[in-house]
Structure formats: C-alpha cells, structure tokens
Amino acid sequence: SQKIEQNSEALNIQEGKTATLTCNYTNYSPAYLQWYRQDPGRGPVFLLLIRENEKEKRKERLKVTFDTTLKQSLFHITASQPADSATYLCALGQTGANNLFFGTGTRLTVIP
C-alpha cells in the first residue's frame, strides 16, 4: 500500500543550527513533491516545490532535495530561528493529477 512517512513526529533544535526533516515514500511515483508549513490553528502554507528531474531547490534559508532512487526528500532550514517553529508537511503529486498526498508532518521546535 502507498505510504508517506516523515522522520519523526517532533524535532527539537538549537537556534542557529540547521534543521533537517525527512520525507520517505513507498509505492508512489511522484512527478513532484511539495513542502508546506502549518502553524497551530491555521491551514498549511506552501513553501517549495521540487520536480522529479530536479535534485535540489533553494529559497532563502530553505533547501529541498529529491532523490527518486531512495524515494526520499530532505528539507533543510539553515540558521534556524524560533520563528521557524511549526509543523512541516511533505506532499506528493503525480503527473496529470492535481491532488496531493500528504505526510503526517514533523513538528519542529527551535529553542532559543
């Protein structure tokens, strides 16, 4: 059966360090992968999209990698700040379809 797993439910990290979140999938062949941020009491907010033919994507302090052989995406936040504390969700999409399949999320806490 199809499964999307994010490395852990919760991750604590010291301010200034790089946070690395993992998204692993099985029985999918995604054409692209997205990362969203969700704050308590709010809906997810889109951060980055990476396509299957792209190895890496960057946006300011964010970096996403996509390895279709390992069936894994890594999401990095460099120079982390307490304001980065939130839940981060990965989502997989397939060619020709506009729906997404979401992972369960990782709750990141950046400690001052």
Place this chain on the structure above:
Amino acid sequence: DAGVIQSPRHEVTEMGQEVTLRCKPISGHDYLFWYRQTMMRGLELLIYFNNNVPIDDSGMPEDRFSAKMPNASFSTLKIQPSEPRDSAVYFCASSHRLAGLYEQYFGPGTRLTVT
C-alpha cells in the same frame, strides 16, 4: 485577495445532527479540495473539484458525507448524520493550474466537534 474563506470556524454539534461546512475559494482558481485532518490520520483528501465538477471522491469516508460546488465561488461539505468519529479539522483548499505549478492555498479550517 482575502484567501480561501471557510465558515464556520468552529462547530459543535450532537451526534445525529446534520453539519454543513462552507468554503469560498480564491477567485480565479479552478480546483477546489476538501481535506480532513486528525492527529491519528494526518491530512486526508476527501474530494476535489475541477471547474465545479467532482473529479475524485474516493476519499469520502461513507455515504454520510456529500459535497457540492454549485458555482465557482462556493462549495459545501455536508455530514448527515454526524457521528463522534467525524470530529476533526476540515480544510478547504484551492489552486490554479498555472505553468505546471500545483501549489494549494488552504483556508483556516473548520474545527468540528461531534458529541
């Protein structure tokens, strides 16, 4: 733009009652999605529409759930009769298929509690 608008933000109802959740997508977006989020199951897609037409409703848990999109600016998700296990946060999201980018814009959600 005001973003995706959902109402009500909170709904508390008794088991057996009918519940209607409402969504106004972002103007110009041609896709609309309904999701349900719980601690146990995460964010699950229930149904999505393209140009007001339901495309995939395979995520709708059972016949008690129904969704409509009578026009491009309004959609409803109805649960009748409601059960305690329907308690969750329900999100509506919209998107526009532009240059291959399928970013979804989410509303603030409706927190449903069925007692």
